[in-house]
Amino acid sequence: MHGENLREFILKANKAITSGDVNLKDLPGSCGRLDLVCRCVSSAFFLSHDLRRDTVFYSVHYGNPNPPVALKFVGSELKRVSPDERSIAIFIKKALEKEHLSVWKESTSGIYHAKKEFRDIILERKKEGKQIFYLHKNGVPIEDLINPSNCKKDIVFVLGDHIGIGEEDEKFLDEIGAERVSISPLELHANQCIVIVHNILDKIKCTYFSNSVS
Amino acid sequence: MHGENLREFILKANKAITSGDVNLKDLPGSCGRLDLVCRCVSSAFFLSHDLRRDTVFYSVHYGNPNPPVALKFVGSELKRVSPDERSIAIFIKKALEKEHLSVWKESTSGIYHAKKEFRDIILERKKEGKQIFYLHKNGVPIEDLINPSNCKKDIVFVLGDHIGIGEEDEKFLDEIGAERVSISPLELHANQCIVIVHNILDKIKCTYFSNSVS
Ligand SMILES: C[S@@+](CC[C@H](N)C(=O)[O-])C[C@H]1O[C@@H](n2cnc3c(N)ncnc32)[C@H](O)[C@@H]1O
Ligand SMILES: C[S@@+](CC[C@H](N)C(=O)[O-])C[C@H]1O[C@@H](n2cnc3c(N)ncnc32)[C@H](O)[C@@H]1O
Numbered sequence: 001m002h003g004e005n006l007r008e009f010i011l012k013a014n015k016a017i018t019s020g021d022v023n024l025k026d027l028p029g030s031c032g033r034l035d036l037v038c039r040c041v042s043s044a045f046f047l048s049h050d051l052r053r054d055t056v057f058y059s060v061h062y063g064n065p066n067p068p069v070a071l072k073f074v075g076s077e078l079k080r081v082s083p084d085e086r087s088i089a090i091f092i093k094k095a096l097e098k099e100h101l102s103v104w105k106e107s108t109s110g111i112y113h114a115k116k117e118f119r120d121i122i123l124e125r126k127k128e129g130k131q132i133f134y135l136h137k138n139g140v141p142i143e144d145l146i147n148p149s150n151c152k153k154d155i156v157f158v159l160g161d162h163i164g165i166g167e168e169d170e171k172f173l174d175e176i177g178a179e180r181v182s183i184s185p186l187e188l189h190a191n192q193c194i195v196i197v198h199n200i201l202d203k204i205k206c207t208y209f210s211n212s213v214s
Numbered sequence: 215m216h217g218e219n220l221r222e223f224i225l226k227a228n229k230a231i232t233s234g235d236v237n238l239k240d241l242p243g244s245c246g247r248l249d250l251v252c253r254c255v256s257s258a259f260f261l262s263h264d265l266r267r268d269t270v271f272y273s274v275h276y277g278n279p280n281p282p283v284a285l286k287f288v289g290s291e292l293k294r295v296s297p298d299e300r301s302i303a304i305f306i307k308k309a310l311e312k313e314h315l316s317v318w319k320e321s322t323s324g325i326y327h328a329k330k331e332f333r334d335i336i337l338e339r340k341k342e343g344k345q346i347f348y349l350h351k352n353g354v355p356i357e358d359l360i361n362p363s364n365c366k367k368d369i370v371f372v373l374g375d376h377i378g379i380g381e382e383d384e385k386f387l388d389e390i391g392a393e394r395v396s397i398s399p400l401e402l403h404a405n406q407c408i409v410i411v412h413n414i415l416d417k418i419k420c421t422y423f424s425n426s427v428s
Binding site for chain 1: 241242250261262263296298301376397401409410413417
């Protein structure tokens with residue numbers, strides 16, 4: 001998958017814990033739905049016996065005790081991670097235990113942490129000239145927006161946790177021109193959205209490569 | 215979702231544990247990829263703040279010490295289950311601890327267990343007149359097989375774990391006329407396949423209901 005365009009996902013995790021006090025027996029409760037963050041990592045990267053090296057996943061935590069803390073997972077650099085929630089949570093715990101600076105620092109292979117806001121991470125991508133999509137049930141159907149030609153560029157998807165991203169951040173996304181894109185008539189979990197977005201892009205790319213006319 | 219057609223998934227879990235000795239700290243290893251079974255349950259049933267009541271999921275375990283043990287999860291009856299792997303594993307542990315008979319017995323609300331073979335569960339569905347699809351990367355693209363009219367019937371999808379279902383069971387599925395259906399150009403995890411199948415059926419049904427011509 002070298003030299004291909006990137007797929008980036010940015011999750012707002014409103015309640016996710018911001019210290020290393022991760023109780024592996026209670027990811028949903030005392031860790032603020034850290035289980036969901038773990039499933040998003042699993043959905044973002046894992047293929048059968050392979051990893052999606054063309055994907056980057058950000059999770060921005062706004063839970064106690066020290067928000068925000070941002071985590072970045074880089075598919076091309078990940079090592080020794082398994083797709084189950086508990087093993088991903090152990091890597092997240094290690095990253096959360098560190099001291100967070102305004103710049104990214106590596107915790108374990110391919111997993112970075114920083115004191116960064118959700119909006120700043122989105123703006124950084126925007127400044128790099130990337131197209132930002134906001135995943136929203138009532139958006140434009142993804143099939144109407146993404147096609148083999150715009151799919152050749154890097155592409156960024158923003159999404160919320162069980163609470164959503166909130167009105168203020170929705171307004172912010174409108175202001176920076178992020179398009180709302182829908183992937184289902186039903187309201188799904190964030191990790192399921194990531195699986196579906198990957199699948200739609202995989203199928204478009206496949207069509208694109210097999211019919212060499214663009 | 216009452217009165218709708220059922221969506222059924224049958225997973226062959228080649229190594230999944232067949233006793234209640236479930237180590238919640240080691241679902242992938244000593245429990246024979248029970249993490250994957252848990253993620254399949256999560257993908258089969260959970261919507262944002264809702265459950266898919268039109269879905270039934272079967273997991274047939276062939277791991278030690280006492281294979282086979284079949285589990286059945288009935289969406290319309292499930293209660294108190296959360297989407298995280300650990301909490302699903304706790305319910306599975308309870309079901310695996312019971313004595314398994316040749317008929318289904320309920321363990322907790324909506325979760326049943328029995329001493330049944332993978333093939334017998336498939337044959338039972340077949341005898342009920344249901345259409346059986348075998349999920350396979352090299353099958354016919356799902357969009358070419360499933361459409362608003364055959365989607366009005368109950369529909370059964372068979373799938374494998376990290377090992378697949380094996381040659382013998384593939385031959386069996388061919389013999390009973392199960393069609394091979396593909397959902398991606400890539401080899402995915404079983405739980406990801408379930409998310410994608412649901413999404414494709416959700417979108418078809420949506421189109422079907424919104425254009426009332428069939
Ligand atoms: C569990 S949902 C959020 C539910 C929350 N109560 C709300 O109303 O925003 C998690 C996230 O998944 C994304 N999402 C859920 N369903 C979607 C759909 N059908 N299409 C596109 N994105 C969706 C959205 O980004 C949403 O914030
Ligand atoms: C991890 S895969 C199995 C890999 C195994 N090594 C094999 O070759 O069968 C798990 C299951 O997901 C289903 N599956 C995976 N990718 C698929 C695809 N692209 N289309 C349809 N089903 C797929 C198949 O049922 C498969 O047995």
